[in-house]
Amino acid sequence: xxxxxxxxxxxxxxxxxxxxxxxxxxxxxxxxxxxxxxxxxxxxxxxxxxxxxxxxxxxxxxxxxxxxxxxxxxxxxxxxxxxxxxxxxxxxxxxxxxxxxxxxxxxxxxxxxxxxxxxxxxxxxxxxxxxxxxxxxxxxxxxxxxxxxxxxxxxxxxxxxxxxxxxxxxxxxxxxxxxxxxxxxxxxxxxxxxxxxxxxxxxxxxxxxxxxxxxxxxxxxxxxxxxxxxxxxxxxxxxxxx
Numbered sequence: 001x002x003x004x005x006x007x008x009x010x011x012x013x014x015x016x017x018x019x020x021x022x023x024x025x026x027x028x029x030x031x032x033x034x035x036x037x038x039x040x041x042x043x044x045x046x047x048x049x050x051x052x053x054x055x056x057x058x059x060x061x062x063x064x065x066x067x068x069x070x071x072x073x074x075x076x077x078x079x080x081x082x083x084x085x086x087x088x089x090x091x092x093x094x095x096x097x098x099x100x101x102x103x104x105x106x107x108x109x110x111x112x113x114x115x116x117x118x119x120x121x122x123x124x125x126x127x128x129x130x131x132x133x134x135x136x137x138x139x140x141x142x143x144x145x146x147x148x149x150x151x152x153x154x155x156x157x158x159x160x161x162x163x164x165x166x167x168x169x170x171x172x173x174x175x176x177x178x179x180x181x182x183x184x185x186x187x188x189x190x191x192x193x194x195x196x197x198x199x200x201x202x203x204x205x206x207x208x209x210x211x212x213x214x215x216x217x218x219x220x221x222x223x224x225x226x227x228x229x230x231x232x233x234x235x236x237x238x239x240x241x242x
Contacts, residue, residue: 004045005065010034012057014137019049019058025073026080041066042073054136124166132174132183135190142194145170149187149216150202151209152178158202158234165202165232176211183212187219191227199229205241209233 008019008028015033027042028035028049035057037043045068050058127141132149148169155161155173172190174183190196201216203209213231220229233241 001067002062002064003067004060004062005040005043006037006045006047006049007059007061008035008037009057009059010036012055014055014057016054016136019053022049022051024048026076041069042076044068044070055138121162124162124168124171126166126168126170130171130173132172132186133179133181135172135186137186137189138193141170142190142196144195144197146198146200147172147190147196148200148202149174149212151175151204151212153204153206153209154202154234157204157236157238158240159238161202165200169200174212175208176215177208183215184218184222187215188222191219191223191225196225196227199227201229201231203231203233205233205235 006027013034015030015035017030017035019035020028020030023043025039025042025044027037027039029038030036031038043065045060047058047060050060127139129135146169148165148171150161150165150171150173152173152175158164176183191199199216199220201213203213216229220227235241
């Protein structure tokens, strides 16, 4: 039968997996780093997977496809629940368009860069998400961006981080010690695949923050680009280390 069904452009897919999480029916899987529609009869054609795709790789098309099989979908869900109970695993209910905390947002550039006009401090965050682990490797807000890559603790130690460092920049925050991850691969992709103009690293003076700096330095070399960059170190009592 001919019906509406999703189409995934594998050339544009970055393998983030948000569409697979958003698909309530389990029609999509990430295989070899690419999202694929592996069960056409599980796709209901409603497109919950579309809004969360950071690269716009998913669209609708009208074509010959098996009819949507609601009974098969329900049976698959019941089998997954039984497996979860047997193995004591926790099954997370997928959210429409992926985890809401990972849904990209870009804030008004003028507001993020405007001078403060009253005593209340203004947020200078220019986009969402901002956690490095949640960031896609490609996004519109990266193009032409000055990146601020900051350690988690800097926002608490240095009171004026928003005004002095975040204003007019795209902010990525992380802690390699707490996240237990090497950010260099993701940062390399961000620098390589987007029109980034500069990089500022803001780290704490503590040794573990060196992991963040090393990851950025590795990414800068691996990206093949020559970008202006600088490192600012914050002391534990909230000052800039000279």
